[in-house]
Amino acid sequence: MTAGSDWGGGYVTDLEYIEGYYxxxxxxxxxxxxxxxxxxxxxxxxxxxxxxxxxxxxxxxxxxxxxxxxxxxxxxxxxxxxxxxxxxxxxxxxxxxxxxxxxxxxxxxxxxxxxxxxxxxxxxxxxxxxxxxxxxxxxxxxxxxxxxxxxxxxxxxxxxxxxxAWQSAIGMQRLVLEGGRRAARRSEAAVVAGLDLVRELNATGAHYLQTSPLVQQLLTATKDLAPEYLTHEYMNAHWAxxxxxxxxxxxxxxxxxxxxxxxPLESFPTLMLTEEQRALYERFDDTAMRELVMDTCxxxxxxxxxxxxGAHRLRSGERDERLAAMTLVPVVSPAELDTNLAVPAGTAEIGGGLKTLMAAALEGPTTVGALMARHPGVSNAAELVAVLVGTGQAQVTAGVAAQAPSADRLNRLLGGRVRSLLGPRGAGGLACSLTGAGLLAPKLLQFITARLLAGDREDAAGTWAEALSQGLDETGRQEVPALIARVLEQRVPLLRTLGVVPA
Ligand SMILES: C[S@@+](CC[C@H](N)C(=O)[O-])C[C@H]1O[C@@H](n2cnc3c(N)ncnc32)[C@H](O)[C@@H]1O
Structure with a gap:
């Protein structure tokens, strides 16, 4: 919806989208x-x-x-x-x-x-x-x-x-869009009105809302989401x-x-599908059909x-050579090692050789090949890399670069904009030259990184807590010092290793 102007061609233009790093x-x-x-x-x-x-x-x-x-x-x-x-x-x-x-x-x-x-x-x-x-x-x-x-x-x-996946919520989006448009001109008011209408109808037992688990889940999730996100998600005329x-x-x-x-984990049907589902998936050799089976399961x-x-297939053995040459860079600390794997059937606990390798990988950047050579025969490279990257515990890179001054400047600027732990911003990113990418960073981590880059030392934590407590209720304020302490203990040493905060 394009309240106030009509150049958007049906896409929301009267409210900017949230900031996010993916x-x-x-x-x-x-x-x-x-x-x-x-x-x-x-x-x-x-x-x-x-x-x-x-x-x-x-x-x-x-x-x-x-x-x-x-x-x-x-x-x-x-x-x-x-x-x-x-x-x-x-x-x-x-x-x-x-x-x-x-x-x-x-x-x-x-x-x-x-x-x-x-x-x-x-x-x-x-x-x-x-x-x-x-x-x-x-x-x-x-x-x-x-x-x-x-x-x-x-x-x-x-x-x-x-x-x-979305089929049972298509009607919900249409209600939000049409009901919202009739209730308000600006899209942030319209989306609230549209979602209220869906809630009212849901309470009457409306069949296609009540019988859709996705709609029920969205009605809960949307309560806490920023209007900047909700408008761009629900108020576009051509969403399909x-x-x-x-x-x-x-x-x-x-x-x-x-x-x-x-x-990465979605490339392992053995993890994603049950044995019966896999048999049906493997009945087809074309990817479109296989993906349809997977999307249905x-x-x-x-x-x-x-x-x-122009996808070019690697020759046999080349895939593992390429994986072995990749450098695995841990992006969580060794104490944060997570061996619970969320798979469709529930949670799988990783043990044995793979767990040993995961723990070794979190000790510091190393090539996959070197890691495998230290623990021969306990797991395979593809599985190790997919699990670590797929669970957000490591990233891969082709070689180790020093943190660029431009990365420091951006991290200082974005973290310096954090005024409170409340607000609409999405997942933030910290520029990291060593990984050649961004590290996912909640606001608190962005803030602390910026303060350390600005020359603060860790003993400034009390002042940080005060600055970050704006808008929080009493319970929230009391939690801030512990949150800061945890980041200082778990994430800051890692950011030092990665060169994102000064040594
Ligand atoms: C949901 S937002 C995603 C923004 C960004 N990729 C992100 O994830 O944070 C979709 C973006 O597409 C832009 N967009 C929509 N229609 C467009 C068009 N016709 N030409 C260029 N950009 C368009 C919008 O302005 C908006 O920023």
Missing amino acids: TQQSPSQLVLACTLRGIAADLPGPGEPVRYLELGCGQGIGALVLAAANPAWTVTAVDYNPAHIASARATAAAAGIGNVTFLEADLTTLAGSEAARAIPEADFTSMHGVWTWVSPEVRAGIVRLLAEKVRPGGVVHVSYNALP PAFHADVAAAMSGAKLDWVATAA LHRQFRHDVYVR
């Missing part, structure tokens, strides 16, 4: 997904001049984090909302990040234009939360742009609301969740082959798909 957008995670499936994609080495393109970048945090962490990269990020582009450019200027260009352009018409010609051919392209929220015309424009700008062998990430096969068919228009999902509401323009 690890699936980082080249290292995309390359890992390709490698696990035996498809060639090179991990960018430190100092390599990667060209990265983001479409529908919102506030641009992902593009900013990647550009700041990797000064040799050329990052281009596109969005048609001038408020987003202005804010992203202001952040880039304030942090002195010169290797990112924020382009205000409509994806419907960008391909073939003068502005598109100026965009470098991309090694990596990402569009997070765009595909199923925009009109068919925008999607067609995206495919034309991908055909023009993704280099042969380039990797593309696209995330979207998936079917059949999609089947994997239909997205893959559209992407083939840009000669893109589907390779994997960006979630799993609760996969949001897919992160990875495509390659």
